[in-house]
Amino acid sequence: MNCRKTILAIATALSATICLTGCFTLDTADIHTTGDEHICVGNSGWYLFHFIPLACGNASEDPLMPWVFFRNDVTMDKIQHRFMDYANFYGKKPRDMSYYTQESVLFEIPGTDFPIPLPYLLTYKEIQLSGVMK
Amino acid sequence: MKWAALTLACALLSGCATVTVSRDGATMVNIENSGWYLLNFIPLASGNPARPNSCTTRIFSKTVTLENNVKMLDKVIRDEGAVAVRDINSFTVDEHVLLILLKRHAYHTSAQLLMKEDMEDTKAECISPILPIEF
Numbered sequence: 001m002n003c004r005k006t007i008l009a010i011a012t013a014l015s016a017t018i019c020l021t022g023c024f025t026l027d028t029a030d031i032h033t034t035g036d037e038h039i040c041v042g043n044s045g046w047y048l049f050h051f052i053p054l055a056c057g058n059a060s061e062d063p064l065m066p067w068v069f070f071r072n073d074v075t076m077d078k079i080q081h082r083f084m085d086y087a088n089f090y091g092k093k094p095r096d097m098s099y100y101t102q103e104s105v106l107f108e109i110p111g112t113d114f115p116i117p118l119p120y121l122l123t124y125k126e127i128q129l130s131g132v133m134k
Numbered sequence: 135m136k137w138a139a140l141t142l143a144c145a146l147l148s149g150c151a152t153v154t155v156s157r158d159g160a161t162m163v164n165i166e167n168s169g170w171y172l173l174n175f176i177p178l179a180s181g182n183p184a185r186p187n188s189c190t191t192r193i194f195s196k197t198v199t200l201e202n203n204v205k206m207l208d209k210v211i212r213d214e215g216a217v218a219v220r221d222i223n224s225f226t227v228d229e230h231v232l233l234i235l236l237k238r239h240a241y242h243t244s245a246q247l248l249m250k251e252d253m254e255d256t257k258a259e260c261i262s263p264i265l266p267i268e269f
Contacts, residue, residue: 029204031222033211034262038204038243040224095260100225130223132262 022046022067024057026082031132037092041083042128045074050105050120061085079129092133100128149191149198151181153206161214161247165206168240169198200224203243211264216247218261 022045029038045056058066059073059082076099087094106115107122116122149169156162169180169192182190183202203224211219222245229238248261 025226027200027224029199029201031204031208031219031262033208033264034219035265036222036262038200038222038224040200040226042226096220096222098223100223102227128225130225132222134262 022056024059024063024066024073026086028086037090037133038130039083039086039133040128040130041079041086042126043074043079044124044126045072047123047125048121050123054122056125074125074127076127076129079127083129083131087133090133095132095134097129097131100130102126149180149182151183151186151197151202151206153186153210155210155214160252161216161249163207163210163214163245163247165203165210165243166240167198167203167206168238169196171237171239172235174234174237198239198241200241200243203241207243207245211247214247215249216264217250217253218248218263219245220248220261221246222262 022043024043025041027040030036031038043057043059046054048054053070053072053074055067055069056071056073058064058068059078060068061082083094083097102125104124105119107124108115149167151167152165154164156164165186167181167183167186170178172178177194177196177198179191179193180195180197182188182192183197183206186206207219207222222243224241224243227240227242230236231238
């Protein structure tokens with residue numbers, strides 16, 4: 001009975017992690033000294049065996065939900081599309097564009113500090129694009 | 135002993151806003167602001183962007199934002215007397231403790247500041263000139 005409860009707790013914690021840590025963000029801030037605008041677009045998500053998307057932030061322009069399941073939105077194309085959409089909407093010219101990507105292929109066993117000793121079973125990916133709008 | 139443990143816990147969970155300027159060959163600025171969140175969303179403690187490089191922390195307020203990093207960058211630009219700025223870029227780093235129980239969120243911003251003497255061999259389209267102070 002205890003074992004079943006533990007498995008249920010781990011499954012709940014895993015689901016919450018997957019849902020809450022996959023997130024699309026679009027941050028902007030005005031640089032007052034130059035009159036430019038700084039923008040940082042990012043998305044992250046979870047994958048099974050490194051390739052099968054489980055859950056990630058929703059990069060659609062009109063999202064119904066903040067997350068999407070079994071669809072890969074953590075791609076350079078989708079991030080850059082949202083970045084350029086923003087630039088075109090405000091009629092600005094992008095500059096200083098740079099990508100930052102991060103991957104974690106060893107998932108930690110919930111409640112411990114030890115990773116599952118099988119790389120690529122459950123992986124986390126993140127892509128961020130930063131730039132300046134002139 | 136209890137006070138020591140409490141102080142250590144507070145120190146570990148406090149946020150930090152730091153601004154570093156390197157002037158070796160080029161004037162580069164690196165800004166970092168970090169903070170701790172409970173269950174991914176509830177801010178516990180984060181760096182104080184109004185007083186970077188000091189041991190001050192803002193409790194229960196979300197200061198780890200791009201806007202605050204850019205405000206710190208604006209201040210450095212004015213303080214250093216730069217005439218233009220280029221290669222501004224930012225990224226975030228998240229670290230989780232016990233899945234979503236605790237999260238450390240950090241925002242990094244870096245840029246190159248251009249002084250008067252750097253302007254001779256710099257193409258105008260690659261830079262953002264600093265506006266006069268009244269703007």
